Amino acid sequence: MIKNNSIIYILSGFLLLMFSACSDFLEETSQDEIIPDTLEDLSAVMYSEAYPYQLATDLYLTFLTDEMVNNGLNSDYYQQYYEVGKEVFKYNIQMFDGAYTLSTDVNSWTTYYEKIMGCNVVMDYLENISASESEKNAVKGQVLFLRGFYYLKLALIYCQPYNGVGIDPTVALGVPLVLTMDVTDDFLARNSLKETYDQIEKDLKESVTLLKENYVQPNKFRVGYTTAEAMLTRYYLLKSNSDDYQKIVDYSNEVLSKYPALTSLSSFEATFHENGIYSLDVSSEPLWVYGTSTAQNIIYWPYYPSFEKLPYSVSNQLISLYEANDLRAESYFAKASAGGVEYSYKSHKIGTSEINYGDWGIRNAEVYLNRAEAYCRLFIETGNDNYRVNALSDLNTLRESRYAAGTYEAVEITDAQELLSFCLEERRRELCLEEGLRWADIKRLNLAVSHVFIDENGNETTYSLSSGDLLYALPIPYDVINRNSKLAQNPR
Numbered sequence: 349m350i351k352n353n354s355i356i357y358i359l360s361g362f363l364l365l366m367f368s369a370c371s372d373f374l375e376e377t378s379q380d381e382i383i384p385d386t387l388e389d390l391s392a393v394m395y396s397e398a399y400p401y402q403l404a405t406d407l408y409l410t411f412l413t414d415e416m417v418n419n420g421l422n423s424d425y426y427q428q429y430y431e432v433g434k435e436v437f438k439y440n441i442q443m444f445d446g447a448y449t450l451s452t453d454v455n456s457w458t459t460y461y462e463k464i465m466g467c468n469v470v471m472d473y474l475e476n477i478s479a480s481e482s483e484k485n486a487v488k489g490q491v492l493f494l495r496g497f498y499y500l501k502l503a504l505i506y507c508q509p510y511n512g513v514g515i516d517p518t519v520a521l522g523v524p525l526v527l528t529m530d531v532t533d534d535f536l537a538r539n540s541l542k543e544t545y546d547q548i549e550k551d552l553k554e555s556v557t558l559l560k561e562n563y564v565q566p567n568k569f570r571v572g573y574t575t576a577e578a579m580l581t582r583y584y585l586l587k588s589n590s591d592d593y594q595k596i597v598d599y600s601n602e603v604l605s606k607y608p609a610l611t612s613l614s615s616f617e618a619t620f621h622e623n624g625i626y627s628l629d630v631s632s633e634p635l636w637v638y639g640t641s642t643a644q645n646i647i648y649w650p651y652y653p654s655f656e657k658l659p660y661s662v663s664n665q666l667i668s669l670y671e672a673n674d675l676r677a678e679s680y681f682a683k684a685s686a687g688g689v690e691y692s693y694k695s696h697k698i699g700t701s702e703i704n705y706g707d708w709g710i711r712n713a714e715v716y717l718n719r720a721e722a723y724c725r726l727f728i729e730t731g732n733d734n735y736r737v738n739a740l741s742d743l744n745t746l747r748e749s750r751y752a753a754g755t756y757e758a759v760e761i762t763d764a765q766e767l768l769s770f771c772l773e774e775r776r777r778e779l780c781l782e783e784g785l786r787w788a789d790i791k792r793l794n795l796a797v798s799h800v801f802i803d804e805n806g807n808e809t810t811y812s813l814s815s816g817d818l819l820y821a822l823p824i825p826y827d828v829i830n831r832n833s834k835l836a837q838n839p840r
Contacts, residue, residue: 387479397466404639409784420802423656430659445826467495489558496551511588517542535834581718600719610749613675623699626707639708642695657686661693673755695781
C-alpha cells in the first residue's frame with residue numbers, strides 16, 4: 349500500500365505535469381507508476397485535488413455587475429487596487445490578455461480545469477480500488493458533484509446564457525468536456541452549449557442518487573446529496589427553460605424539507621463584525637462551504653482602508669434597495685469611512701474571526717429564492733393563484749428572518765409581473781456579492797449595465813455592457829488560446 353502522504357505527493361506531481369499542459373488540454377502522460385490501491389489513499393487525493401477548499405478564483409465577476417462602482421484613485425496607496433480591477437470594470441475585450449492579467453484570480457479556465465482533472469483522476473482510479481461498492485459510490489458521488497459544479501462555473505463565465513436571445517444551444521459554444529484522465533495529444537475543441545449543460549445535469553443528478561444511497565455528509569465542508577439537489581436548483585434557474593421550473597420546485601422541496609431553518613439576523617446583530625451569514629457557529633443556512641473569506645481578500649481591497657475612499661465600492665443603487673429595518677445592509681457589507689462618511693465596499697458574509705474558510709458555496713436562502721422565482725414564473729404561465737401564494741410565502745419567510753425583530757410586515761402582491769420583479773429584486777438584496785450570482789442573473793435576464801470609470805486625472809468615461817452583449821461570454825485567457833489551435837475564442 350502507498351502511504352497517504354506519498355500518494356498525495358506522487359499524484360500531485362502527476363497532476364502538475366498534466367495541469368502544466370492544461371491550457372493546451374493536457375498531453376498524454378505515463379500513469380503506470382501511480383496506482384493507489386486503497387480507498388483511503390484515493391480519498392486523500394480527492395480532498396487534495398478535487399475539492400476546492402480555499403480556492404476562490406472568480407471574485408472579479410463582481411466587477412462586471414451593477415453591484416460595484418468606481419471612485420477613482422484617491423490615494424497612491426491604492427494604486428495596485430485601482431489597477432487590478434479596472435480592465436474588467438471597463439469591459440475591456442482584452443481584459444485577460446497579456447499584461448492585463450494582473451492577478452492569478454482571473455484565470456478561472458485553467459483553475460477549474462485543473463480541478464476537473466483531479467475529479468477525473470479519482471474516478472478513473474476508483475475502478476481498480478478494493479472496497480465495497482457503497483464506499484466507492486460515496487467517493488464517486490462527491491467527485492461527480494464537483495465536476496458538474498466546475499463545469500457550471502465555466503459555463504457561467506465563458507458561455508453565452510442558455511436561454512439567451514438568438515442563442516441556439518445546439519450550435520452555440522460551450523466548453524470542452526474532459527471526462528477522463530486519459531487525455532490524448534490531440535487538442536480538444538469546444539463542445540456545444542447544449543452538450544455542456546447536458547453533462548452538468550448528468551453529473552449532478554447522478555451525484556444525488558449516489559450520495560443519497562451511500563454517503564452521510566459529515567460536515568459543511570463536504571458535499572452531500574442535499575448539496576447536489578440545491579445545486580440543481582441553481583443549474584435549472586441559470587438554464588431558464590420553462591420546462592424546468594417544476595424541477596426547481598421539486599428539488600427545492602427536497603432540500604428545504606431537510607434544511608428549512610433560516611438564520612435570524614437579529615439573533616447575532618451584536619456580533620456582525622465577528623460573524624456573518626456563512627459563519628457556521630451562528631448560521632444554519634450554509635449547505636456547503638468552501639473558498640477563502642471575501643472579507644479577508646486583499647487582491648481588490650486593502651485589509652485596512654485608509655481615510656481616502658477606495659477605488660471600488662458597493663454601489664449606492666444596491667444599498668438603496670434595503671429598507672430601514674433590513675439588517676442585511678449592516679450585516680452583508682464591510683464598511684469603511686472617507687471624509688467622515690461611512691460606505692460599504694465589499695462582502696462581509698463571513699466574519700473577521702473565520703480565517704480558515706470562506707463565504708463561498710450554497711445556502712438554503714438561495715434555494716428559497718430559486719423556488720420563489722420558479723413559482724412566480726409558473727404563476728405567469730398558468731394563472732394558478734396557488735403559485736402566487738407559494739412564491740409570497742417563500743419571499744416573506746426569507747425576508748422576516750432579515751429584519752430587526754418584530755418590525756417586518758408581510759408583502760402582498762397580486763400582479764404576476766410585479767411579483768416576479770419583486771422576487772428578482774429580493775435576489776439582489778440577499779445574494780449580493782456572492783458566487784458570481786449577480787453576473788449570472790444579468791446574463792440570463794438579458795440586462796444592460798453601465799459603469800462610470802474615473803481615470804487618474806479625474807476624467808469620467810462611461811463604459812457599457814448592452815443587452816445580449818458578446819461579453820456575456822468572457823474572453824478565454826490569452827495564454828490558454830495561444831496553446832490550443834483548436835480552441836475557439838469567444839467572439840468579441
